[in-house]
């Protein structure tokens with residue numbers, strides 16, 4: 001069976017990679033894309049693609065799902081729009097793979113509810129890279145032994161959300177094993193606001209944004225006389241494509257909501 005895929009965000013950095021990945025995969029067919037401005041009716045007319053990319057472009061997500069039969073919807077946009085798109089997909093009975101980050105806890109809960117009450121698979125993966133998932137799992141393991149940890153995530157300066165979805169997911173996974181406590185000195189105070197980073201359950205998350213970076217994270221664990229550093233680097237967005245392809249294939253077998261690629265590996 002060829003998997004019919006629709007993608008939202010085809011002109012974005014991730015969206016372009018995803019379009020190429022699906023177009024080049026014999027097991028998949030790109031049946032539609034959703035775009036929201038400067039739209040041409042066909043992807044072949046976009047400067048980012050060529051004449052072989054003959055795929056209809058929709059500017060209404062509802063019209064897309066009413067017009068085109070898709071097996072899987074992929075969202076790679078921004079959280080405000082991605083939330084609306086994914087709800088529309090689930091209402092239309094289309095399984096979804098969402099790479100977009102920055103959702104609020106209540107948005108995630110609502111998507112979980114919609115997916116599970118309708119029995120339609122939905123994977124939300126803050127990071128599709130296998131190496132990044134291993135980095136998160138290793139950090140979760142280390143937290144049982146080293147309860148003092150700080151996360152430093154580093155991304156390109158076009159990134160809109162901070163902290164990254166990966167950093168938040170890492171902190172949530174660490175929290176499952178870490179003895180909860182507030183870190184740092186009792187009397188600690190910031191003379192420059194934000195200097196100690198964001199506080200997640202007493203541990204700190206620091207976000208770096210610089211040109212030249214793609215996606216990088218290190219998780220630091222401090223112990224008596226020692227420091228353990230677990231680090232992952234994505235130097236290229238192709239690092240996300242294996243996990244995206246796997247998610248598209250796996251979601252077809254799912255009738256429930258999955259948050260994190262580690263749950264389907």
Ligand SMILES: NC(=O)C1=CN([C@@H]2O[C@H](COP(=O)(O)OP(=O)(O)OC[C@H]3O[C@@H](n4cnc5c(N)ncnc54)[C@H](O)[C@@H]3O)[C@@H](O)[C@H]2O)C=CC1
Nearest residue numbers: 009011012013014036076077081099100101125126127128
């Ligand atoms: N899960 C993963 O492994 C990864 C996730 N991401 C996430 O994917 C998302 C996209 O990242 P990039 O491609 O780097 O960003 P980008 O800025 O290059 O692309 C964003 C896309 O969203 C579209 N867009 C913006 N506002 C919109 C709206 N209101 N309605 C519909 N479409 C809209 C843009 O046209 C563009 O196609 C981000 O949330 C990012 O954090 C990025 C890399 C890996």
Ligand SMILES: O=C(O)C1=N[C@H](C(=O)O)C[C@H](O)C1
Nearest residue numbers: 101126127159164165166215
């Ligand atoms: O915006 C990005 O680039 C990335 N976003 C995801 C995140 O927020 O964790 C995944 C990866 O870090 C790249």
